[in-house]
Amino acid sequence: METSALFEALSGFVATREWRYIYPVWSRRAQGISIGINLHPNHCCNWHCVYCQVPGLQRGPSPVIDSQLLQQELADCLGWLTHHIHDSIYSLHDCVQDIAFAGDGEPTTSPQFADILDMVAHLMQQRKPHDRPACLRLITNGSQLQHAHIQHALKRLHEMGGEVWFKLDAGNDGEMLAVNDTHLPLALHLQRLQTCCTLCPTWVQTAIFSRTLHGESVTTPTLPGYMEALLPLKQRISGILLYGIARPSQQDLRGCIQATSEKILEKYASTLRTQGFRVRMFV
Numbered sequence: 001m002e003t004s005a006l007f008e009a010l011s012g013f014v015a016t017r018e019w020r021y022i023y024p025v026w027s028r029r030a031q032g033i034s035i036g037i038n039l040h041p042n043h044c045c046n047w048h049c050v051y052c053q054v055p056g057l058q059r060g061p062s063p064v065i066d067s068q069l070l071q072q073e074l075a076d077c078l079g080w081l082t083h084h085i086h087d088s089i090y091s092l093h094d095c096v097q098d099i100a101f102a103g104d105g106e107p108t109t110s111p112q113f114a115d116i117l118d119m120v121a122h123l124m125q126q127r128k129p130h131d132r133p134a135c136l137r138l139i140t141n142g143s144q145l146q147h148a149h150i151q152h153a154l155k156r157l158h159e160m161g162g163e164v165w166f167k168l169d170a171g172n173d174g175e176m177l178a179v180n181d182t183h184l185p186l187a188l189h190l191q192r193l194q195t196c197c198t199l200c201p202t203w204v205q206t207a208i209f210s211r212t213l214h215g216e217s218v219t220t221p222t223l224p225g226y227m228e229a230l231l232p233l234k235q236r237i238s239g240i241l242l243y244g245i246a247r248p249s250q251q252d253l254r255g256c257i258q259a260t261s262e263k264i265l266e267k268y269a270s271t272l273r274t275q276g277f278r279v280r281m282f283v
């Protein structure tokens with residue numbers, strides 16, 4: 001079975017379940033099937049990004065996670081995949097790009113994040129290498145990297161061969177506020193990115209889009225500030241994932257943001273490559 005057909009069949013199976021924490025998706029950035037772990041089914045996040053696709057996003061505390069249930073849902077998902085890949089020439093490792101902590105809020109704000117990461121790591125270790133997803137990944141806004149327990153968890157992620165995708169959408173403090181709705185200064189965010197790189201392989205992920213400012217359309221992040229922010233980290237980050245807005249934002253009710261053209265994304269990518277960055281682009 002082709003991977004895309006496998007994903008369709010898996011989606012059909014998931015539609016018959018009422019899973020709370022596990023959600024397989026077709027990931028354009030991971031380029032295949034991704035098994036998402038959602039630690040915020042209450043749609044609460046500590047940031048409020050203008051392009052966020054989470055419906056009903058709100059600020060609020062992380063919910064208590066039923067970790068037994070989460071483990072059961074993940075085991076069911078992997079069990080279904082193993083069963084349906086069984087007669088294929090492909091292995092689960094070939095078909096499933098990652099297990100990704102992502103979801104409807106910032107994963108690292110959950111007090112149970114580290115424990116659940118350990119549980120997932122343990123589950124992976126019990127499976128044969130060809131019968132595990134290719135990677136364990138954390139998609140994060142990086143806002144909790146100053147905490148020792150999160151740093152410890154990222155070391156564990158590294159031991160598991162995992163990686164981090166760290167959000168950076170701004171080239172100055174004003175853009176951090178306008179895009180991510182956080183008063184966190186860019187300099188502090190960059191310190192956390194640097195810390196993250198020392199703990200686990202880290203890709204920077206950046207959304208590029210246009211927004212209307214004083215009647216004019218500007219592309220965010222502004223390239224000079226963004227470049228200046230990243231140049232000192234060039235040798236530390238694994239690379240940059242640049243992506244455009246593919247689906248409508250659930251937060252931008254006044255229609256202030258627009259997708260950028262492929263040409264603009266290419267301009268960002270080629271400028272960054274000229275400076276020696278490894279760049280992957282997703283239109």
Ligand code: SF4
Nearest residue numbers: 045047048049052105
């Ligand atoms: S950090 Fe992620 S979940 Fe939170 S508002 Fe931004 S895009 Fe949405």
